[in-house]
Amino acid sequence: MLSCKSFAQSTNTLWYKQPAQYFEETLVLGNGKLGATVFGGVESDKIYLNDATLWSGEPVNANMNPEAYKHLPAIREALRNENYKLADQLNKKLQGKFSESYAPLGTMYLTNDKATNYTNYYRELDISKAISKVTYEVDGVKYTREYFVSYPDQIMVIKLTSSKKGALSFDVKFNSLLKYKTIVNDKTLKINGYAPIHAEPNYRRSDNPVIFDENKGIRFTTLAKIKNTDGAIVSTDTTLGIKNASEAIVYVSIATSFNGFDKNPATQGLNNQAIAATSLAKAYAKTYEQIRQSHLLDYQKFFNRVSLDLGKTTAPNLPTDDRLRRYAKGEEDKNLEVLYFQYGRYLLISSSRTMGVPANLQGIWNPYIRPPWSSNYTTNINAEENYWLAENTNLSEMHAPLLGFIKNVAKTGAITAKTFYGANGWVVAHNSDIWAMSNPVGAFGEGDPGWANWNMGGTWLSTHLWEHYIFTKDQNFLKNEAYPLMRGAAQFCLEWMVEDKNGKLITSPSTSPENIYIAPDGYKGATMYGGSADLAMIRECFIQTIKASKILNTDANFRTKLETALAKLYPYQIGKKGNLQEWYYDWEDAEPKHRHQSHLFGLFPGNHITPNQTPDLANACRRTLEIKGDETTGWSKGWRINLWARLWDGNHAYKMIRELLNYVEPDGVKTNYARGGGTYPNLFDAHPPFQIDGNFGGAAAFAEMLVQSDEQEIRLLPALPDAWSSGSVKGICARGGFELSLEWDNKLLKKVTISSKKGGNTKLISGEKTKNISLKAGEKLTINW
Structure with missing residues (x-):
């Protein structure tokens, strides 16, 4: 085996002694649009390819249920009569279609049939460079592959070399779960295809879950071309290769016809074939070193802004999978913690650089045609959690795709607000997609209101606009981009709320994301009124919109309305167990340890509950977390670490960081033990399955433990663990x-x-x-x- 002495135990390198067998062992690369998932195999190297803009579907008809709002009086009447079962049934009438799904573009293979017996295998990803590398030996010849995806050149590049002249031979081929055709001409492998017009969510049964229509949907093009210094380029109808070379560079260019959330990609789409060809031609005219150098300059200007050192470590140098296993036994490895933090930043730079197209549930790395939860934008936590590290870990530019998406979804959301809720402003329910879908899901009455009917996504998303402003102090952004959207989100909330029997403002109907209450008569339901999570998000939205209005010295009348409403909101309640009540009444939860903790929003990511300003509420949040316990899914653990950090309990936050880094076997490995939340061998977050929000939420928590701030003060080391x-x-x-x-x-x-x-x-x-x-x-x- 290779001597490990040359590889100091690292804070920026993931490395392994074997190729990846499963998705959760792969090394991922991306330029914020083109994603590559590299297995690093020897005989056949498999690379999953993705494009952030390749989804099923076409622009959404936001006016899909134009008279839904007419059912509101009946739902509210049922709730006034405390008839929660009827309210649940009626709430199903406020449902629309499901979101579309993020699509897998295809798989590229580099095959070399002769390389069966290899030794000294080594595979790495250096996140300080965003470059992956594989080396191995066959019959005394050393082979090296280097991979990266360039943002400046919009190209993936793979450099292959052999230590012996003429020893390098391989073929490039492609396949896809989508509809596609392959041709080879002009020494270029050319693939053109299209995505489905619909892909059902993976959790829904259907006789025909994936529907293709050659005249509809997003088009895609993939081009691959080899540059060689020696040897001969060879090809068939479907493969491109090289024989007897010493060095070769593979250029891979990808484009889609997606032209915005409101443009038909088949009839009003971009020219994907021309875009891919232009990117390939421009990159091919450059040397490998030129492309590599501009890639490094671009990537490192973001990555190098932040460094973290957590002190001396005595951990031995081990491959990353073994390192994780050792750490899961309770051993010290401070550099693994630093690596995890920086890996979160690496993933955000690599998956969030396409305007209006944020990182989805899997970032941009997905091999499935029906990915888990459609790999969509789940706005009841997951889409927002993806961006908790954007501002505080100095990646403000990576926030821009989400901020642009908010602008899109506010347009469809204005129609949803009118047709589903009879209100002005704009609204988003709990799922969205590249088409900025804003309606509540559930297939027009089939969905459980516990997850289908929640409608505070716009309220939550709007807080990201303020966050971007308050971290950057960009007043032009506040005036021209943020405030009009914040105002629209607040407008909806103003009109949506009703008075309870004591004249306090509440939401009705209301649900608390994916959680179920037990009513006094034993009924287990989701629909109620005055849910704490709704009111927490509305509070934060109103507080921020009032501040923005004052800074801009505008909209005084509207500001007064918000201030009046804020004072009338139904206040937080502390339950008999000392917990912060999730429901209007002090009801029991059907699942006391439920993964969602949405009613704690005011503590984090909100700012209106703090240990020094509101100690009773902060203590009630603490009690809620104690009752829920620490064992939960990956993304939920990421959120809870941030909550413990905001309670200034560094040791508890750290305990949960260690649990977040609990080693989880890949999904394809059959194990005889429970597979809870944690971390896969490639440091991907295990929900399980893989969901990237745990990576992002976990990385954000490191920063939250070290620095917390509001507009007036900055707390240094507020949750520093021993x-x-x-x-x-x-x-x-x-x-x-x-x-x-x-x-x-x-x-x-x-x-x-x-x-x-x-x-x-x-x-x-x-x-x-x-x-x-x-x-x-x-x-x-x-x-x-």
């Missing part, structure tokens, strides 16, 4: 447009450097010590604490 007694971090961002670097030792802050993007004032707090700061734009200050 395990991280010494360390440093550089480049973490705080609200107010500040950037920070910290050094600490023995759990005490030693040094802080703070800089300001736009100029401003803040208060630094660490332990008992505070310091007021005033900085001009671009000014930097270092303080020995």
